[in-house]
Amino acid sequence: MNSSCKNTKSVSPLDITMMVLSLVTICLVLLRMTFDLGEETSTLFYNLDSSICYILLTHLGYGFFKADDKKQYLKTHWIDFIASIPMTEHLRYARLLQIVRIARLLQHKPNLLQHLKSQYQEATIASVILFLVILLVAGSTTILMLESSAPDGNIKTAGDAFWWTVVTVSTVGYGDLYPVTDWGRTIAMGLIVCGVGTFAAVTGLMASFLAPTNKSENQIKNHHLLHEIQQLREEVAKLQQQATHSSEDKKSD
Incomplete structure (x- = not known):
């Protein structure tokens, strides 16, 4: 329940x-x-x-x-x-x-920001998804309105606008479609900058996923080292006891 x-x-x-x-x-x-x-x-x-x-x-x-x-x-x-x-x-x-x-x-x-910070990995994924969708919606809509009316433009259809936005945000830039108007090129520069920042956030997220694994591996290694040190201490203590007993036996003789 x-x-x-x-x-x-x-x-x-x-x-x-x-x-x-x-x-x-x-x-x-x-x-x-x-x-x-x-x-x-x-x-x-x-x-x-x-x-x-x-x-x-x-x-x-x-x-x-x-x-x-x-x-x-x-x-x-x-x-x-x-x-x-x-x-x-x-x-x-x-x-x-x-x-x-x-x-x-x-x-x-009431502490929504603190709540999001406590789940920073999922918050990062959610932010990336939301940001990418907003970029695709705003970028493809804007570029279609700007370029479809240009006489020498080559982005004329909905499919062209969506494809161009995807390859621009991903910073691939095949060059098969490109803006010809000044405002269209301005939109392209903004999408490229936002795309680079988004994928940088994804890279940081991947690093954060790997960090706990490395930390746990280090903890396991430290545990083994501490165990070996404890065994060495016990062996040294036994050797000291044996040496003490042997010296006492010699004195008694």
Whole structure:
């Protein structure tokens, strides 16, 4: 009972990230349904919404796998699973329930920053995921609007904009697609800088994962050394006792 309550009432950094991503998906759907964005921009928003849904479904599947009481987890999150299915945009508003639920749980954690620091590894993963998604959404949307209207631009479709943003953030830069406007190049420079910083954070996270392993190995080695030193001390003490006994025997003779 206590473990199931803990699974349903605790808030992790990934839960907070998924709440923000849920807001992003709702905003994308509202923009598509409210404004006439053009065919390519609407397609881009639809593809971005679907990509975020796969991230949300992965998080829910991971939470279900880790949950001690899987029935309780499904009872609490079944609406989240339905609202995260791609190609069902009208059900996306059900994610408001998840947002409200997490917001209420956060009200009982006044020291949110301290809570995130206590789970710094998961907080780093959550921050990287959120930052990358925001970069992909903002970068691909902005570059499509800027470059699609340029007469000599080569980023004209939603697929081109998304592909260009991915290779730019990853700092690969194949060069098959490139911005031709001044503002487009400015966006490209910003994405490159942010991409380098993001992957530097990932490198630091990997190092932090390896550090505890090295520390535990050192502790094992130190334990063996202390054990060997203790054995040597015992042997020296025995030799001293034997030498004392032999000298006493000689004196008695």
